[in-house]
Amino acid sequence: MQKQKVLVLGGGVAGMTGALEAAAKGFEVYLVEKAADIGGWAYTYCCKATDKCAKCSACLVPQAKMHVEKNPLITVFCGSELIGVSGQSGSYRAKVNTNEGQVTELEVGAIIVATGFKPLDAARKGEFAYDREKNVITGLELEQAIREKGSLTAAYGEVKSIGFIQCVGSRDLAFGNNYCSKVCCMYASKLAKLIRSELTDAELTIFYMDFQTFGKDFDEFIKSAKEDDKIQFVRGIPAKIFGFPYDRLTVRYANSLTGEAIEDKFDLIVLSAAITPCEDTQKLASMLDVETDEHGFFRVTSLNPVGTKQPGVFIAGACQSPKDIPQSTEQAKAAAGAAVKFLVV
Amino acid sequence: MENNTRIGVFFCNCNGKITEKVDFEPIASEVKKLPKVEYVRESQNLCAHLEGELICKEITKNQLNRIVVVGCASAKEEGFFKEVLNKAGLNSHLLSMVNLREECCAVHEKSAKSAAKALELTKMGIARANNLEEVSFGEIPVNRTVLVIGGGLAGLETALETAARGFKVILIEKEDKLGGRLARVNSIIGVDHNPADLLEEKVKAVTSNPTIDVRTNTKLGDLDGNIGGFTAWFVKDGVETSVEVGAIVAATGVQTIFCPVKYGLGIADNVIGQMKLERLLADGKDFTHKRISIVIGKGTEAFNLPFVIAVKNALLLRKKFNATVNVFYTNIKVGGDNWEKMYTDARGAGVNFFKFEDNIEIVANNGEIIVNYEDPFLKGKMPGVFKVIADYIVIPEELVPAEGTDELAKILRLELGPASFFSVDNAHILPEMTSRDGIYLVGSCQSPCFANEVEISAKTVAEEIFQKLDADQVSTELTQPYVDATKCVVCLTCYRCCPHGAITIEHGEQFKNLYFSAAQMNPLACRRCGICASECPGKAIQLPDYTDDQILVQLEAMEVLP
Amino acid sequence: MSADANFQPKIVVFACENSGWLAAEHAASLGLSYPERVELIKLPCSGKIDVIYFMKALEKSDGTMIMACQQENCKFLKGNVRAAQRVRQTQNLLKEIGIEEDRVGIFYLAANMGHKFVEIVQNFYDKMRELGPNPGKVIK
Amino acid sequence: MIIAERKPIDEILGFLSKHQKVLVLGCGGCVTVCLAGGEKEVGILGSELAMARSKEGRPLEVVQKTIERQCDFEYLEGIRHIVKDVDAILSLACGIGIQTCAEAFPDKIVWPGVNTKFLGVNLNVGVWAERCQACGQCVLDKTGGICPVARCSKSIFNGPCGGSQNGKCEVDPDTDCAWALIHDRLARLGEVDSLREIMAIKDWSFSRDGGPRKLVREDLELESGK
Amino acid sequence: MKAASKLQRMCESGNFVVTGEIGPPKSCNGEIVRHHAKMLKGWCESFNLTDNQTAIVRLSSIAAGKILLEEGLEPNIQIVCRDRNRIAAQSDILGASALGMKNVLCLSGDHQKFGNHPTAKNVFDVDSIQLIQILDGMRKGYFANGEQMKDEPPQLFIGCAANPFADPFEFRVTRLEKKADAGADFCQTQCILDMERFERWMELVRARGLHKRIKILGGITPIKSVKAAKYMKKFVAGMMVSDDLIERLEKAEDVKAEGLQIAIEQIERLKKMEGIAGVHIMAIAWEEKVPEICQRAGLAPRPEV
Structure with missing residues (x-):
């Protein structure tokens, strides 16, 4: 049986990590990033080491980016945006407006939302x-x-x-x-x-x-x-x-x-x-039919910190609440794991 | 093959980016003179797909068995050429990349000097190619049982998450029943469930799961082996048993130290810590209209958990019992999730917050508690000591690793980090990883954390284990260091130096030396840093792709000028 | 100091592929430049550096160094610590035979520090120029 | 294990001053384990010597070789062809290996490259400590497995002397007082009362004091009775 | 069997015993010994003559003992294991005995590292307890190898040292017991600068009844300066100086007078302590104060026995 595919929204730390984790389990991943290149905010951070490492984790981002680019299972759509979703958990049809101005339809089984934040x-x-x-x-x-x-x-x-x-x-x-x-x-x-x-x-x-x-x-x-x-x-x-x-x-x-x-x-x-939450969080939330909290971040369920009310949609990174690089990485790993589990079981 | 090395050199001018600074002809003509160089070619853009096919063809046609690519060396390209080699039926490690673009063209002007450098770099790459070795894949049989140490929320979650990914789980708990601190609290931050119900639900899920083997009153006594093949010895009532496991998760949590003496107080019913308060609340103690002073900070500053718990209970006492709640704090640490909101809610509900720096004095006086403190904000306007009277005082508890953490660390061969919590492997990469693959941390044993963080941790670790041990046989490239047994004197230097505990001393007839033994690097636990290779006093250890020969010939290829 | 104003030292840089190596690429992408006679050899971790590598490099060059990840930021925990140890060991060897110990050094940086890479290399190069040719070079 | 340490380079350069080509000979036994004379050290020393002599303007050709053990004639036999082409041998083996080497090659100068220090244990990477003095008559049965001969600065048998404080030796505060260790260990084993007996005067004739020692076991000799 | 030295007679008489100490000079000038002898004559029963103390080469203790005998004082010859094997030790004992010396104090000896010949080879053929055993055998007529002497055996009153301030504390009493078992008749302790610890040690000594088997002379050293006290506390192994004592010296206007006063008070205290047979006064480089100390501590005049 052909494996389902995973859609990752956002190419920052959380999105890249989520994509890499899902790909490591042999899933094909579509990574959709609004900006012209992946990397997200953290890619632009400087190293803060003085005589010792300050554990800011900024140096890990170029490494993650390199691994995403190298990975044959990950297809990256830069300058692209999700414009519509149909279907249901396990078999979504996602419409993506790509940088060439075309609309591509992607069939995916699970979606990881990692759209990050906006200062x-x-x-x-x-x-x-x-x-x-x-x-x-x-x-x-x-x-x-x-x-x-x-x-x-x-x-x-x-x-x-x-x-x-x-x-x-x-x-x-x-x-x-x-x-x-x-x-x-x-x-x-x-x-x-x-x-x-x-x-x-x-x-x-x-x-x-x-x-x-x-x-x-x-x-x-x-x-x-x-x-x-x-x-x-x-x-x-x-x-x-x-x-x-x-x-x-x-x-x-x-x-x-x-x-x-x-x-x-x-x-x-x-x-x-x-x-703060990205502008399009609300729009995306209604598109995917998931909840946001009172501050406009994506809401996760009480006992499943990557899950939403949609069984096939998972949340990772700063789009859920403010997070540093390790926390985003960690949550992305968990989200990818949950997505894979959802697709396998 | 050694006598029949045939090197092919492929130049890439990177769409002219390289050739605008360096001319290939003189290099190519020099290179052609070198022994074993059988083929030299220049192209416009080597990493284009069509070129890949062409290289494949040339490899076959010219029976090339070492490939040197002179161009750029970014990771992406290296991956591409490795695939090309594979397609041509060559081992992908028979590739030597010369990074002319970044090391020469992008950073130097066109000159005789940069031309000389380009030639030298190319010669170095060819010299290395001469010494390249194949690396094969290995199928490593692994045990797909996960050992979870600790039966608190972290342990239970990890057991459930790993079991859900098809692992057999052994959960050991040193106490006689599961639950850990979860069994002793009144409410959980960020979780709507009642702890007792949650615990019951989780314990039921764990105990009713046929793939989870729960062993209470059991401790880990000793450990041998590496990821995929650990042997763990359990101690239960003084009796030792051993089991084979593939991965280990430490979820041993924290303990709180309640020390009223630190605040000049004795043991009294109205002097309590947050843990005791949780217990009292859970037992239904009535605090209606009581006056309660809560102190936070002072020795517990490092973690935000005690702050958030204090704010949570302050709000609860205020709302449920209409109690007078005064919170004395040094800093309010409520970053993250919705705790700031909880803090503003508490203020809104009438909980009083007082800041102090150092000067706080707590006196017990005939069943009443008096808190004397200096307010740093009011120091300018209203100097002096303020006095607050209360019926109960809640003092901070120190959060320290669970009892026996240091002992467990020794058994697991892990180092303890700051404040004696389990040290994580390079903290900012992933807090769950340890210096040893196959051993993971979940929950507060690496740093006090919240229930929702435990959930993420458990999921992440389950995912990590699933990645590493996804089948009974794990296929991996055997790029770990190899040992020339004839040179190994089993001195243990490598064993002692390995930061990842990946080295074992193996015995057997196959080791052709005086000892019939040699150090061996576990391919799953080894992270290929090469520290062992450079420490080995017998020069018995070589790291594939970075053997001494491969590095030293590059130096030999350099020209010496006086 | 140097008698020969035209002296161009040769420098062998051993670079950890997680920091120095990537920083060199970063420097290239930023369009920076540094002296030609500086050559890099990639290692998987600074912990792979061996005293013998330094010694062999010095038989051929005027100075050599290891570029390691920032202290406490080694992917393999102890690699840069071991590397520092070996630099000290090499320095002792050089001191013993009357060669300037500054001809070998360890420098810490991160993958995204192209500027720092150039600064380190340039400073080291200038220092070697000041010291003059390595008297211990072995010419066969 | 025998613990050794490389000699100061000046001393070695002094030995080799009149040679043009030397063999730096490592040993795969104890000196490899104690990081003083294995293949790696041979390489480092070889390079250092070459550089030092280049600096002096009198190049030195260094041949490098490491054999299983220098304290066995048979292993030395295997390098006869290399030895014949060099001016001298610089042996990085312990004192035993150096002497065996000299005995095996009577026509070649053999220089010592290491100082043989003591019989000891590897406490940690780079840290060794003396444990045995090869006195020929072991007393460890009486002292809880801790040797007063090798580990007490005064080798006394009824210690600790008056300089023992906080478990440390008066001679060096970094050294454990062997008698404090003996006392504590026997106390831990519940055997401390055995120390109330006066230990008898030692027979040092089994030690070096009895002249160079030799062990002959007739039951093992290939041609016994000869 | 035992030698009838004055020290022995005093010890056996039950009187409070006083011994002193004279350090031989780093030269062959016997007049220095003679000078000290004249100054101290009559104040103590017997005087220890140190044996190359702190491993510094000095006039031999036996030669200095001869000078004391000439001046009418009774020597107590110290003999250390550092410089002599069992042959030399026995030979020296025979020689000293022939010259009329009867008191011998057996010591391990300071390690040569502390002296002026740190590169010397040490001997330590036997340790101090074993040396006591050898001497005990000799006075019974046997050499260390068991051979019987052909002539009169030497008459010896055998002493040893005890250090209550070294570690392990409890074992220090066992070690004294071993010395008594080996044949020691008397013991002089390390100088007491921490009376509290000394008392605890004596408690253990009494608990084992050792004071009945061996005469214990408490070591007294008057302290000249705060610096000296602090130095001893910090740098001398096996030495303890109580903080009280340092504080007392620091507060004193005249430190030297206070040092003497402390020594005198200590003697008074030892006089009353059960199991203490006397004191051993080590006034290092302050020998001239011994008469004053003895006078003020009520130790003069010495009784005749």
Whole structure:
């Protein structure tokens, strides 16, 4: 009997891992990616190792991409989009709008949804002047710049003072985002540590609400960031950023201990923009007839963290909730496993 | 074949990308002079399909048995040429790639120097080709039984998931019954089910499954072998029995340490930890209108589990009993899933949250508990010590690996990582993997985790095992290091150096040395790093595709200039 | 330092295929460049490096190095640690016979660090230029 | 096992200064296991010598060979043809192998490449410790399997001496006090009372002190009675 | 059978015994020994003459003993196993005995590593307990090989050392017992700078009734400086210095006076301790203070026996 095929939506970490896992079990996989190339956000991240590996996992993404490209069982459709699904669990007909403008119909048995996330448009937090000041950037932009240019100085020139602002849109009821994006505290401090290894004298400040770091040795990491790297941790999110004086930035924030208003000058401000669901999540959810949660992420069932109310549709990665690379990988492996199990049994 | 090496050299100009920097003619004419080079060809785009067929033909026509591809060396192309070799009936390991594009053309200008480098790189590749060896496939018989250690939620889930993939499962539990901590809690974060019902359901599913063999009061006493062929010795009531298993999952969980002395408190009914609170709640204790202080942080900072549990119970106490709940915290760690919402819900429901840095003092006074603390936010405006009175105090418990974790680690030959939890193999790749293939971790034994994370873990591990042991015979390319028994002095250096525990010392007449023994690398457990080969003092170990000869001839092919 | 201003050292780079090797490819894709007389030999892991490889490389060249994955990021856990050990061992051997121990080194980087690759190679090259030709080269 | 360590290179270069072609001869026995003179070490030393001599401008041709054991004449016999073409042999075997080699090739200079250190155990990769002094008359029956002759700095039989503290020897804080180990082990085995007896004065004549030793077992000799 | 040395007579009389110590010089200048002898004459029953202490070459203990005899003092010859095999040891005993020396103290000897000839070969043919056995045999008329002496056997009062501050603690008592079994008559302990531990040790000694079989002289060393105390605590193996003692010295205005005071208090305490036969005062490089210590501790004048 010919094996059923698996459709993976999204070519980021979760999608690539899901595809590789299903292919490793001998299933043919269609990987549909909206962008021009697979890799997803994580492919653009920089390595954050200083003298030691910072365990950011960014280096694993090119390796995964290489394996997907090499795998003869995986057919990748880049610049493509799912536009309709018919049939039912076990035998779907998926219509895909490919990059050549054609519509292809794919027959698949199971679908893994791994459409990832969208960073919050930082401009929506008007007070941070993201759309007005070129030196206000997002964490993702910083990652990409360091990866491509090799260093912070190569990307942004002489910088003496850098501020990281956490929770830009996360834990923010004004945006309806009653959740923590989970990964920002870690990546911001890893980036700060990386920058410290390059700029020994720069002032580095992280503005935060609560420090959300988890794991066996992450607290040690933060401790060393504070003590060895002299990174300042300021509890409290700034109120406003001004493009002043010339070419620099003034950040107004309250000293959480004394309550007094402070204004400090910075050369570069890095915003940890919230991880939010992709625009088309809702559309996709109704197409596949699966549920989303109150924040607009895909909902999984209570005791099956990759399953949906559709037995043939599985969820993996940041499209379900904010996740780091290992967590996405892990969930993708589980999702692929569940999909394969569904198709075999 | 050794005397009859016939090398074919295929140049790819990569649609001109290479030839715009390096001319092939002088290289080709040099190369042709080299011994054993029987065929040289240049083409526009070697990795095109048609070219593949052409190479196949040329291999057969010229009886070539070593192929050198001079072009680029990206992984994709290597895979393509290996397939071409296979199609031509050659072993795919008889291929030597010369990476002219990335190593020379893309990074140097056209010059005499870069031309010299290109020639040298080509010569190195040809020298390597001269020493290439075939690698065959092997069918390895494996045992498709999975041993699960620990009968808590993680163990039960893993047993069910692996059994569902057609494995025989042996589940051992050191206590007299299954359940672990699940049997002792009132509610589970992120799970709607009542723990008691959930446990009953899971235990029933496990015990009624004919392929799952549950053994309580049983511990793992010793372990031998490698993935697909472990021998495990169980100890039950002092009696040892052995079984053969193919994979092992440690799901031994955590334990909590309740230590009121750390907070200057003694043992009292109203001084409790979160585990005790769970128990009291499950037993239906009435907290109506009680005043309850909950402290979180201080020594438990590393994990978010205790924070989320504290918030969960604070909300529950507030809602169900209309209790006065004051939570003292250093950081609120509620990242992930919907826990932030739970936190805002708790605030909304009237749970009070107070931040403290270091200064907190808890005093028991005639059945009342007084918490004295300094509020860092108010320090500027309202300095001084605040006093909160409560009927109950819930203090943080330390989360440490389950008792016997270190002993188990020794038996499994795994290293323990930070805080003595099981160390995962390169943490950021996959938290379930260990340094040894065939041994996996599920649940809190590698780091305290939530029920839904346990579910994912169990599924991932079941999937991983299924991938590795999908049939009674596993076919694998025998690219693991091989041992020249005549040189092996069985010194154990490799055995001690192998980070993956993949090496065993085997005995038998087939080993033609003084000891009738030699080190052997298990093809399923070995990850082909070659550490053993470079440590071997007798130079008895060679890693296929990277043998000493293959590497040293490349050096020999280089020219020495004074 | 070097007597001969035109001296172009020859350098043998052993590279772990999970980091140094991929970083070299990344450098190429970024359009960076480095001196010609630098040649790479691929290893499956920096742990495969052997003292004898270094020694044989130095019989032929002016300097040699191993490019390993970042510390604590070895796919095989201990490979880069063993590699560092062997670099030390080789350095001791060189010191014993009066050859600059800096002619062998270990450098850590990740697969996506093309810039770092070039920086390492260039710095090492410059250093070898300063040191001058390796006096221990064996010319047969 | 015999534990050895390569000699300082200067010493070796000194030995070889007047030679143009030498055989670096490894041994596949103990010195391979203790990483001092196996095939790998032969390769490394060969390369190091070649480089050192190139540097001096007096090239040295190095022939490399490793045989099963240098302490057996038969194995040495097998390399006679290689030996005849070299100026000298640099043996990386233990003192026994070096001497056997010299005996096998009476017309060839044989240089020692290693210092033979002691009879010991491999505690970990790269760590060895002395365990036996070959005193000829084993007392391990009385000392819980821990040898006071080899492991006590003073080789005393009724220890521990007054310098034993926290289980360590006064001579070197990294060395365990052998008598503390003996005491603890016998205590663990419930045999500590046996230490209340005074151990008798040792007969050192079985040791080296009785002159070079030789063991003849007539029951095993091929032509006994000869 | 036993030698009638003054030390022996004092030990057997039940009086509180006092012994002292003189370190021979690193030269052949016998006047130095003579000088110390004159200074200390009459304050102690007998004086230990160290045998190449800390493995540093010094004037021989037997030669120094001869000078003491000439000055009218009674020597106690130390003999270590480090430098002599059983032949030399027995020969030296015969020689010392011929010169009129009767007290011998048997020691293992400091390892040569600590001395000024660290590359020397050590002997350790026999250990201290075995040496005691040999001496015990000799006074009974037998050589170590069992051969009977043709002439009068030497008269020997045999001593040994005990270190309550080395490990394993409980076994230290067993070792003393072994020494008593081997034939030792008296024992001098390592200097006591941790009285609490010493008392615990004595408890174990008494529990085994050892104090009835062997005369125990507690070692007393007056401390000159805080630095010396700290050095001993940290670097000297088998030595313990209590924190109280260091603290007391640190607080003192006149450290030297306080050191002497502590030594005197210790002697007072030992006097009252059951099973202690006397004290052995080791005033290293501070010999001139021995008279003052004895005076103030009520040890003078020495009774005649």
